[in-house]
Amino acid sequence: MTRADLAADVQIDDGATVGYEYTPDAEPAVVGRDSQIRDGTTVYCDVELGSGFVTGHDALVREHTTVGDDVVLGTKAVLDGHVTVGSDVSIQTGVYVPPGSTVGDRVFLGPNAVLTNDAYPLRVETDLEGAVLGDDVSVGANATILPGVTIGEGSFVAAGAVVTEDVPPQRLAVGVPAEIRPLPDELTGGNVLA
Amino acid sequence: MTRADLAADVQIDDGATVGYEYTPDAEPAVVGRDSQIRDGTTVYCDVELGSGFVTGHDALVREHTTVGDDVVLGTKAVLDGHVTVGSDVSIQTGVYVPPGSTVGDRVFLGPNAVLTNDAYPLRVETDLEGAVLGDDVSVGANATILPGVTIGEGSFVAAGAVVTEDVPPQRLAVGVPAEIRPLPDELTGGNVLA
Amino acid sequence: MTRADLAADVQIDDGATVGYEYTPDAEPAVVGRDSQIRDGTTVYCDVELGSGFVTGHDALVREHTTVGDDVVLGTKAVLDGHVTVGSDVSIQTGVYVPPGSTVGDRVFLGPNAVLTNDAYPLRVETDLEGAVLGDDVSVGANATILPGVTIGEGSFVAAGAVVTEDVPPQRLAVGVPAEIRPLPDELTGGNVLA
Numbered sequence: 001m002t003r004a005d006l007a008a009d010v011q012i013d014d015g016a017t018v019g020y021e022y023t024p025d026a027e028p029a030v031v032g033r034d035s036q037i038r039d040g041t042t043v044y045c046d047v048e049l050g051s052g053f054v055t056g057h058d059a060l061v062r063e064h065t066t067v068g069d070d071v072v073l074g075t076k077a078v079l080d081g082h083v084t085v086g087s088d089v090s091i092q093t094g095v096y097v098p099p100g101s102t103v104g105d106r107v108f109l110g111p112n113a114v115l116t117n118d119a120y121p122l123r124v125e126t127d128l129e130g131a132v133l134g135d136d137v138s139v140g141a142n143a144t145i146l147p148g149v150t151i152g153e154g155s156f157v158a159a160g161a162v163v164t165e166d167v168p169p170q171r172l173a174v175g176v177p178a179e180i181r182p183l184p185d186e187l188t189g190g191n192v193l194a
Numbered sequence: 195m196t197r198a199d200l201a202a203d204v205q206i207d208d209g210a211t212v213g214y215e216y217t218p219d220a221e222p223a224v225v226g227r228d229s230q231i232r233d234g235t236t237v238y239c240d241v242e243l244g245s246g247f248v249t250g251h252d253a254l255v256r257e258h259t260t261v262g263d264d265v266v267l268g269t270k271a272v273l274d275g276h277v278t279v280g281s282d283v284s285i286q287t288g289v290y291v292p293p294g295s296t297v298g299d300r301v302f303l304g305p306n307a308v309l310t311n312d313a314y315p316l317r318v319e320t321d322l323e324g325a326v327l328g329d330d331v332s333v334g335a336n337a338t339i340l341p342g343v344t345i346g347e348g349s350f351v352a353a354g355a356v357v358t359e360d361v362p363p364q365r366l367a368v369g370v371p372a373e374i375r376p377l378p379d380e381l382t383g384g385n386v387l388a
Numbered sequence: 389m390t391r392a393d394l395a396a397d398v399q400i401d402d403g404a405t406v407g408y409e410y411t412p413d414a415e416p417a418v419v420g421r422d423s424q425i426r427d428g429t430t431v432y433c434d435v436e437l438g439s440g441f442v443t444g445h446d447a448l449v450r451e452h453t454t455v456g457d458d459v460v461l462g463t464k465a466v467l468d469g470h471v472t473v474g475s476d477v478s479i480q481t482g483v484y485v486p487p488g489s490t491v492g493d494r495v496f497l498g499p500n501a502v503l504t505n506d507a508y509p510l511r512v513e514t515d516l517e518g519a520v521l522g523d524d525v526s527v528g529a530n531a532t533i534l535p536g537v538t539i540g541e542g543s544f545v546a547a548g549a550v551v552t553e554d555v556p557p558q559r560l561a562v563g564v565p566a567e568i569r570p571l572p573d574e575l576t577g578g579n580v581l582a
Contacts (some may be wrong), residue, residue: 015405017209017233020481039405039430040446042251043235057430057448058234058464060251060269060436064559075448075466076252078269078287091558093466096287096335100506108509111502112288112533113307114335116353120334121302122284122385123350141484142532142550144336144354156511159504160532160550160564162336162354174246176354176370176564191510211403211427236445253430254445254463270446272463272481288527290481290499304480308499308529310547315496315526316478316579317544324468338530338548356548357532368547370564 003045007033012156015039016055021093022063032069041073050087068105077109086135100130106191107133110141110159119147134169136190156187197239201227209233210249216240224250228262235267262299271303280329282385290328294324300385301327304335304353313341328363330384350381391433395421403427404443410451411539420457429461438475456493465497474523476579488518490498494579495521496559507535522557524578544575 004019005028012018016037019029023049027044035050037043038059046119047061048183050068051157056075061067065079068087077095079085085097094112101115117128129148133139141158151157152169170188172181198213199222206212210231211272213223227245232236233280234252241255245263248343250269259273262281271289272297273279279291280299291297295309300352311322323342327333331345334353340361346363366375392407393416398416404425407417414433421439425431428446435449440454444463447453456475463471465483467473473485474493482500485491489503505516517536522525525539528547539545540557549566557575560569 010385020233039408039427040234040252056429058270058446072442075468076270076288076446076464080269080287093304093468094288094464094482094502098305106510110504110509111486112306112336112482112500114288114353115303116335120350120381121304121334122300122330123332123381123383138511140334140509140522140532141504143501145333146353156508159502159534160354160548162352187508187511189511191518214427234428234446252446253466270482271465274463274481278476286483288500292499301531306500306530308482309548310498310529314493314544315528316500316524316578317526317575322581336530354548356546 003028003044005049006136007031007035009033010035010037012037013039013041017042020044026063029153044081056093074111083130092141097126098130100128102130102132104133104135104153105135106136108138108191110139112141113139113145113157115145117147120141138191154183154188154190156183197222198237201223201225201229201245203227203232204229204290206231207233207235214238219255238275240368250287268305277324286335292322292324294322296324296326297328298327298331298347300330304333304337304387306335306341307333307337309339310375332385347383348377348382350377391416392431395419395423395439397421398423398425400425401427401429405430408432414451425470432469444481461523462499468478471518480529486516488516488520490518490520492521492523492541494524495509496526496579499530500529501527501531501533503533505535526579541577542571544571 003020017153030048035053035162041055043061044063046063052070055073062081065083065116067085071089082099084143085103091109092111095109096114099119115131117130131145134153136154138169139157144162150166153171164177196213224242229247235249237255238257240257246264249267254272254273259277261279266284268287276293279297285303286305289303290308292311293380309325311324322349324342328347330348333351336355348364351366356370358371390407418436423441429443431449432451434451440458448466450469451459453471455473459477462481470487473491480499481496486505503519505518519533520538524542524543527545532550533553538554542558546562550564552565
């Protein structure tokens with residue numbers, strides 16, 4: 001069963017599921033106007049999506065997730081529940097965002113980038129702690145952000161980097177583990193979603 | 195066509211496939227009690243799953259795979275056939291486990307972690323050789339385990355590490371290529387699946 | 389709606405979509421003989437696939453993509469449109485190939501490997517520039533190829549490597565960022581798809 005409140009001009013492919021009823025008392029999924037949900041994508045109940053939300057195929061948005069306006073969620077990307085995403089955000093193919101993550105406005109997450117929320121999985125009992133990505137952050141392909149890490153506004157995470165500590169605003173994080181460097185002149189400033 | 199032997203209290207979403215008949219003479223998939231298979235997930239014939247098997251969406255379990263009890267197989271995770279998995283194992287979103295892999299009890303595999311089985315793909319003719327993960331092993335997000343590598347009991351593989359050689363028990367493997375270090379005091383001991 | 393021109397002996401699972409009509413005036417998808425498209429896989433219109441094209445589950449081939457003969461496209465692998473792939477190519481589970489990429493003959497792409505096409509996503513306006521992989525290239529699991537990089541014929545990219553500059557023919561690229569080394573003797577020569 002599915003339940004959803006759809007605004008005007010929402011296009012949902014036949015093979016997509018919007019309002020997956022994971023529990024009987026869940027609230028309907030809310031989808032803003034001018035949105036497009038492609039085949040194979042699943043959006044749970046208890047999700048609020050802004051206007052202009054566009055997905056690829058086989059993406060997943062689980063419960064208690066809130067997304068702003070004009071967000072692209074790529075093919076096979078996963079917002080795994082209890083996630084907050086801003087507006088004008090581009091989340092590319094295969095990205096994983098775990099519960100407790102916060103993503104600002106005008107953020108880019110490259111293909112197969114992974115955010116995490118558990119520092120010592122199965123070993124030490126800790127509170128799960130999602131990463132926090134400030135506005136205008138760009139994260140490269142296959143990069144990994146460790147639990148509880150904050151990436152400051154306008155910073156860049158290079159492809160394949162493993163970010164183990166907080167990154168101040170307007171910095172470049174590169175390598176494994178990531179070194180924090182000044183941002184090259186040509187990369188200062190904010191992001192613009194084309 | 196699908197064929198499956200389901201124990202009591204197995205819940206299968208309408209859009210899931212259990213017992214994908216990849217060849218006409220395959221044996222039905224066996225699913226233990228109290229299991230839950232979510233939309234988009236495919237389980238092949240010639241698979242035996244223990245009790246309490248729970249999947250996310252779009253996961254895949256191919257033929258000649260055996261899984262113990264109380265295993266979680268995350269969204270888009272793949273057990274690509276001829277795989278053995280123990281009990282109380284947590285396999286997160288996007289993990290890839292190739293043919294010939296062996297995974298012990300109480301193992302954690304983080305998001306987009308990859309095990310491999312072919313050292314020189316397409317180039318040198320070698321026997322495919324899967325990795326062996328001992329009991330209580332935790333593998334971080336986006337980590338890669340090379341073919342034939344054994345990870346000893348209780349060892350930790352850090353996020354983004356590329357493990358190119360065997361890791362003894364109770365060690366930490368970190369970096370590219372992974373260095374093997376003593377396990378920090380707070381990480382000694384075994385895993386507990388919450 | 390779907391539209392496709394299928395050669396002889398093409399087997400398409402019920403849950404696969406061949407000829408996804410992303411725009412009304414698109415040309416039908418063309419699929420060569422002896423091909424097999426498994427459940428959950430989507431092939432767009434304006435795609436030409438050679439003979440012997442075999443997919444796993446939930447793979448995606450978007451528009452304006454051309455693929456040669458005897459290509460394997462693994463489970464959840466994505467050819468994201470405007471991609472050219474040669475013959476006798478093996479693309480493993482979870483691989484991402486962005487628009488503008490060119491992949492030669494007898495190429496291997498390991499699980500979760502990522503090609504990219506945008507050096508400064510959302511930040512600096514540049515032309516998207518895909519990677520070019522020459523014939524007989526092998527790319528390891530979880531490796532990342534940066535935009536516009538050319539990998540020369542017969543070169544090997546190690547698992548987890550991040551390739552930031554061109555790689556000449558018959559070299560080994562290893563590490564983050566990748567160092568370019570001579571190819572070990574046992575790896576010289578071309579690839580053979582088993």
